[in-house]
Amino acid sequence: MSFEEAIKAAIDLYAHSRSYRLFRHMVDQLNALLRSSTAGLRRDVRQPSRILKRIEKMNLARRDAHPSTGASEGEGAIGLKDLLDRFNTNSHPFTKKRKTVSIELSEADVEGLILELQKAQEDHDRLPYYLHSVLLIALWSNFESYLQQAIAEMLTANPSELASEKMVSARDLLGLNCSVVEFLIEREVSDFGHQSLDGMAKYIKARLRFDFQVAEKTFLDQLYLLRNIAAHNAGFVRTNQRSLLPGEIAIYNDQIEIPRVYLERSIVELTDIVRRMDQYLVERWQIPVLEGALFQTPE
Structure with missing residues (x-):
């Protein structure tokens, strides 16, 4: 019932x-x-959740493509658009029919952003x-x-x-x-x-x-x-x-x-x-x- x-x-x-x-x-x-x-x-939680998942996927892809070489924080900076391009657009609908903005983040920036989004999602939950x-x-x-x-x-x-x-x-x-x-x-x-x-x-x-x-x-x-x-x-x-x-x-x-x-x-x-x-x-x-x-x- x-x-x-x-x-x-x-x-x-x-x-x-x-x-x-x-x-x-x-x-x-x-x-x-x-x-x-x-x-x-x-x-309300869908958009932050999608962003968090995308960043986590991109971060994993970056690590697979660029294993750590002990470079400094500044030397590890890469473009998020480059990471997006590594995915097949047919299997990742979030890249379809959307305007994208390319920014550069260091590895530390990405990790920090993930932590902030995780905390925001935890509070929202x-x-x-x-x-x-x-x-x-x-x-x-x-x-x-x-x-x-x-x-x-x-x-x-x-x-x-x-x-x-x-x-x-x-x-x-x-x-x-x-x-x-x-x-x-x-x-x-x-x-x-x-x-x-x-x-x-x-x-x-x-x-x-x-x-x-x-x-x-x-x-x-x-x-x-x-x-x-x-x-x-x-x-x-x-x-x-x-x-x-x-x-x-x-x-x-x-x-x-x-x-x-x-x-x-x-x-x-x-x-x-x-x-x-x-x-x-x-x-x-x-x-x-x-x-x-x-x-x-x-x-």
């Missing part, structure tokens, strides 16, 4: 709340951004991991956004659930520019947004009567850890965090490397968790199902 097919299998747009529809909308945006950004990174970290942060933000909006929808449909021992000051009531119910819902959602993952899970179990499965909670714990490392520590891993990382996550120069396959699987798994939760909320708390367009088109 492809990534797109797995996403489609994990969702059912027209049997869920507006909160879920918004979540799915953002998942689609993340998926599109992942595809287009990855394609762009691949395009790590860019997808930075992209994946950014998208993982966005994915978690989308999840938290769903939870907050779902809570607001549940309380709107069931205002009696707002009853609690929490105090409200007269100053707050006098300064309201909305209804008391709207104020209490907003305060509830705001308090929820400041919770850790464990705090959110406890709130959801106590107030929404929904419990994450053990495997789901384990997955969320790992995703939450990666999100915190990427968002709050620029991807750098502390020593005591290394043993907590999922097995697919590598570490390079003390920074996490999130593979694309892990990010794609996380999108699918998180979508499935949200779908299951939303189905429960719609059935248990009678949250309205959004059947029409997600956004209203301006007239």
Whole structure:
């Protein structure tokens, strides 16, 4: 099953709340951004990679044609065009229909250029991991956004659930520019947004009567850890965090490397968790199902 097919299998747009529809909308945006950004990174690396391969081939050809005689750096200078001419143009399409520029480089210059291109390519090869970290942060933000909006929808449909021992000051009531119910819902959602993952899970179990499965909670714990490392520590891993990382996550120069396959699987798994939760909320708390367009088109 492809990534797109797995996403489609994990969702059912027209049997869920507006909160879920918004979540799915953002998942689609993340998926599109992942595809287009990855394609762009691949395009960017092609030209430097081709240049590096050509120089390496030419350098090998030069060494075969001119074995080292112990000449000095300056005496070893040769023209790149001469090296290009040593290849059969039929077997090397990069020489076809292209304007060439002839320059002279010493052996040391060629070696130095190769090292610089290799370093640039190595740096470029790590860019997808930075992209994946950014998208993982966005994915978690989308999840938290769903939870907050779902809570607001549940309380709107069931205002009696707002009853609690929490105090409200007269100053707050006098300064309201909305209804008391709207104020209490907003305060509830705001308090929820400041919770850790464990705090959110406890709130959801106590107030929404929904419990994450053990495997789901384990997955969320790992995703939450990666999100915190990427968002709050620029991807750098502390020593005591290394043993907590999922097995697919590598570490390079003390920074996490999130593979694309892990990010794609996380999108699918998180979508499935949200779908299951939303189905429960719609059935248990009678949250309205959004059947029409997600956004209203301006007239």
